[in-house]
Amino acid sequence: xxxxxxxxxxxxxxxxxxxxxxxxxxxxxxxxxxxxxxxxxxxxxxxxxxxxxxxxxxxxxxxxxxxxxxxxxxxxxxxxxxxxxxxx
Numbered sequence: 370x371x372x373x374x375x376x377x378x379x380x381x382x383x384x385x386x387x388x389x390x391x392x393x394x395x396x397x398x399x400x401x402x403x404x405x406x407x408x409x410x411x412x413x414x415x416x417x418x419x420x421x422x423x424x425x426x427x428x429x430x431x432x433x434x435x436x437x438x439x440x441x442x443x444x445x446x447x448x449x450x451x452x453x454x455x456x457x
Contacts, residue, residue, distance in 0.1 A: 400448060401456050407441040410434065 378387040409416035411434055418437055420429050 397453060397456060400444065400453075404441060404444060407437050407444075411438045411441065 376390055378384075378390075380387065406417045410418035410432065414434075418432050420431055422428070423430050
């Protein structure tokens with residue numbers, strides 16, 4: 370027997386809930402992308418998080434690897450605590 374699940378929403382009253390349910394996969398993919406960028410910065414010193422532009426001076430600055438490591442750890446703990454599914 371095949372398992373099935375159906376979500377129903379009363380629109381327009383539950384429009385926000387409907388949008389949250391539809392955006393779930395995109396949110397997981399976004400978290401995964403952030404995690405992979407952090408991993409690249411920590412392990413290989415490459416990717417989006419290795420440098421940033423200081424807002425006031427316009428100077429290019431290097432990010433702190435220890436901070437990036439800690440941010441990655443916290444994000445993964447939050448994912449685990451909320452029991453979010455792993456992407457396959």
